[in-house]
Amino acid sequence: xxxxxxxxxxxxxxxxxxxxxxxxxxxxxxxxxxxxxxxxxxxxxxxxxxxxxxxxxxxxxxxxxxxxxxxxxxxxxxxxxxxxxxxxxxxxxxxxxxxxxxxxxxxxxxxxxxxxxxxxxxxxxxxxxxxxxxxxxxxxxxxxxxxxxxxxxxxxxxxxxxxxxxxxxxxxxxxxxxxxxxxxxxxxxxxxxxxxxxxxxxxxxxxxxxxxxxxxxxxxxxxxxxxxxxxxxxxxxxxxxxxxxxxxxxxxxxxxxxxxxxxxxxxxxxxxxxxxxxxxxxxxxxxxxxxxxxxxxxxxxxxxxxxxxxxxxxxxxxxxxxxxxxxxxxxxxxxxxxxxxxxxxxxxxxxxxxxxxxxxxxxxxxxxxxxxxxxxxxxxxxxxxxxxxxxxxxxxxxxxxxxxxxxxxxxxxxxxxxxxxxxxxxxxxxxxxxxxxxxxxxxxxxxxxxxxxxxxxxxxxxxxxxxxxxxxxxxxxxxxxxxxxxxxxxxxxxxxxxxxxxxxxxxxxxxxxxxxxxxxxxxxxxxxxxxxxxxxxxxxxxxxxxxxxxxxxxxxxxxxxxxxxxxxxxxxxxxxxxxxxxxxxxxxxxxxxxxxxxxxxxxxxxxxxxxxxxxxxxxxxxxxxxxxxxxxxxxxxxxxxxxxxxxxxxxxxxxxxxxxxxxxxxxxxxxxxxxxxxxxxxxxxxxxxxxxxxx
Numbered sequence: 001x002x003x004x005x006x007x008x009x010x011x012x013x014x015x016x017x018x019x020x021x022x023x024x025x026x027x028x029x030x031x032x033x034x035x036x037x038x039x040x041x042x043x044x045x046x047x048x049x050x051x052x053x054x055x056x057x058x059x060x061x062x063x064x065x066x067x068x069x070x071x072x073x074x075x076x077x078x079x080x081x082x083x084x085x086x087x088x089x090x091x092x093x094x095x096x097x098x099x100x101x102x103x104x105x106x107x108x109x110x111x112x113x114x115x116x117x118x119x120x121x122x123x124x125x126x127x128x129x130x131x132x133x134x135x136x137x138x139x140x141x142x143x144x145x146x147x148x149x150x151x152x153x154x155x156x157x158x159x160x161x162x163x164x165x166x167x168x169x170x171x172x173x174x175x176x177x178x179x180x181x182x183x184x185x186x187x188x189x190x191x192x193x194x195x196x197x198x199x200x201x202x203x204x205x206x207x208x209x210x211x212x213x214x215x216x217x218x219x220x221x222x223x224x225x226x227x228x229x230x231x232x233x234x235x236x237x238x239x240x241x242x243x244x245x246x247x248x249x250x251x252x253x254x255x256x257x258x259x260x261x262x263x264x265x266x267x268x269x270x271x272x273x274x275x276x277x278x279x280x281x282x283x284x285x286x287x288x289x290x291x292x293x294x295x296x297x298x299x300x301x302x303x304x305x306x307x308x309x310x311x312x313x314x315x316x317x318x319x320x321x322x323x324x325x326x327x328x329x330x331x332x333x334x335x336x337x338x339x340x341x342x343x344x345x346x347x348x349x350x351x352x353x354x355x356x357x358x359x360x361x362x363x364x365x366x367x368x369x370x371x372x373x374x375x376x377x378x379x380x381x382x383x384x385x386x387x388x389x390x391x392x393x394x395x396x397x398x399x400x401x402x403x404x405x406x407x408x409x410x411x412x413x414x415x416x417x418x419x420x421x422x423x424x425x426x427x428x429x430x431x432x433x434x435x436x437x438x439x440x441x442x443x444x445x446x447x448x449x450x451x452x453x454x455x456x457x458x459x460x461x462x463x464x465x466x467x468x469x470x471x472x473x474x475x476x477x478x479x480x481x482x483x484x485x486x487x488x489x490x491x492x493x494x495x496x497x498x499x500x501x502x503x504x505x506x507x508x509x510x511x512x513x514x515x516x517x518x519x520x521x522x523x524x525x526x527x528x529x530x531x532x533x534x535x536x537x538x539x540x541x542x543x544x545x546x547x548x549x550x551x552x553x554x555x556x557x558x559x560x561x562x563x564x565x566x567x568x569x570x571x572x573x574x575x576x577x578x579x580x581x582x583x584x585x586x587x588x589x590x591x592x593x594x595x596x597x598x599x600x601x602x603x604x605x606x607x608x609x610x611x612x613x614x615x616x617x618x619x620x621x622x623x624x625x626x627x628x629x630x631x632x633x634x635x636x637x638x639x640x641x642x643x644x645x646x647x648x649x650x651x652x653x654x655x656x657x658x659x660x661x662x663x664x665x666x667x668x669x670x671x672x673x674x675x676x677x678x679x680x681x682x683x684x685x686x687x688x689x690x691x692x693x694x695x
Contacts, residue, residue, distance in 0.1 A: 037096030105151035153564025265465030287458030290494025305389030315549030347376030378410035460491030
């Protein structure tokens with residue numbers, strides 16, 4: 001045989017010969033070729049087990065032999081799959097289109113990515129086949145489909161930009177039209193089409209494209225166009241020019257600024273930590289935002305042995321056990337081999353549904369039921385911290401009341417058993433001064449008054465300590481600003497670092513103290529200036545993260561903003577480089593606050609609506625959906641979820657949490673004029689508040 005055969009697995013799977021031959025591929029043969037093309041040489045039996053997951057090993061091997069035989073007979077006798085007793089790999093005479101696309105994507109060869117797509121359709125991997133009978137294989141197919149979708153979107157974006165920069169409007173427009181035809185619900189594609197129509201001088205076509213996009217988003221996704229899209233259309237309606245913003249290179253920040261190597265001015269606090277540690281006390285560190293509480297706790301913990309960090313996030317206070325659930329998930333991920341007894345896992349499933357079905361559990365109707373629930377959390381805390389000497393709890397001011405109560409109970413039980421402050425585990429809690437809620441403040445004061453805890457308060461750095469801190473950065477020109485920086489920042493370590501970042505980015509380290517800076521003692525404006533340098537998508541991604549709070553994850557960017565996975569990853573990488581996000585969380589609360597301040601009310605409502613839609617499609621907890629629909633301004637969509645949250649909490653959690661949500665629902669229902677339903681919610685609230693007293 002001369003020439004190369006090709007396996008087309010993008011779209012309807014088939015084989016194509018060098019002379020135009022076309023051979024249809026059945027399902028398992030198609031996925032076998034796709035898998036080997038994308039993953040490379042693979043263990044034979046493992047791959048066969050993916051194809052026949054419910055068959056006995058002998059049957060699996062026999063089925064694989066038959067499949068390979070059918071593949072040989074499908075063509076002119078050529079061995080398209082090389083096989084031995086242990087391994088399978090593609091033969092040298094067969095090319096797989098999806099594999100070519102993957103290589104082109106990795107090499108940033110965007111035109112070749114698009115060339116690999118079939119001419120007759122969007123190029124869905126193994127279109128027309130489902131793999132419901134092969135669950136593991138189905139997950140692999142879905143994952144690869146998502147990756148290919150990201151590669152193709154990135155290639156389209158890059159090629160449109162390339163054609164536009166060359167002034168080839170026709171080629172750019174044709175590509176945008178093809179993209180919209182294949183992904184009509186993609187706002188990213190729609191915006192390109194709108195913009196290109198207008199740049200070509202066809203204002204009517206641009207506005208018509210917008211109307212189609214708005215209709216599609218409303219009909220298919222139940223959302224409105226993003227504010228940036230609406231702003232673009234307003235420009236087009238006015239007939240104004242659409243300038244392309246210049247791309248500015250961000251000046252890289254030295255590692256010494258990203259994490260100052262010297263912990264200046266904290267010698268006295270360190271001594272207090274050592275004294276408290278030696279006395280076997282719980283340690284609390286408090287101070288103003290930016291005082292360096294977390295850094296001090298981490299540096300101290302690292303000198304004592306293995307340590308771990310759990311954190312609360314803004315928004316936790318509104319969700320019972322949000323902080324505790326995140327803490328347990330963090331520890332289970334850190335110590336996956338830790339064994340939790342069945343009864344502990346069962347009770348934890350009330351707040352961690354992945355451990356079981358909470359709906360199958362009996363309600364917590366008695367004091368004994370509730371104690372068992374709290375005992376399970378205490379036992380889980382003990383078991384999940386067995387390998388650590390120190391557990392740091394950060395941002396304790398955000399802990400929800402239910403989590404705080406459970407942690408207090410657990411700590412008390414562990415102390416009674418002699419294990420809470422033994423040599424095997426110590427606790428360091430960090431919180432903002434003046435922001436601890438009353439329920440946590442009472443707990444801290446009780447422990448300090450009882451002599452089992454020590455409170456360490458971090459104050460500002462002195463002028464000499466600021467000079468010491470700047471010397472540790474080893475930045476030529478930085479120390480000359482020490483005295484002025486001390487006055488300007490009030491000795492706040494984070495403010496010092498943020499001001500130095502500003503000087504680096506504006507090339508001002510070697511210049512006299514600038515005349516124009518935000519008012520002294522405020523870091524927000526400096527952070528906002530850094531945000532202004534972000535690309536629009538990166539800023540929007542940061543705003544999405546700020547609104548999603550504790551539920552933010554990287555995949556939300558592509559899902560909520562309707563961009564490709566690769567484009568979303570680029571935006572997140574930009575946020576990390578700009579010291580806005582790190583590991584899906586904000587580098588500091590003050591950065592998150594600056595991001596929130598950058599949101600206009602309309603954008604805020606829109607992003608909340610996008611989050612609500614994504615979470616709704618995922619079947620997220622009712623309370624989360626209620627929150628985002630309320631913030632999106634859609635009370636009608638929020639109320640059913642708020643009531644459902646109260647009802648579900650009445651079933652599986654202590655009743656005080658359900659009562660709080662019935663009360664909130666009653667207020668909102670009354671405001672909406674639904675007086676009968678409001679009265680029913682108040683009755684349910686009363687029922688939940690009275691029942692614990694009767695028990």
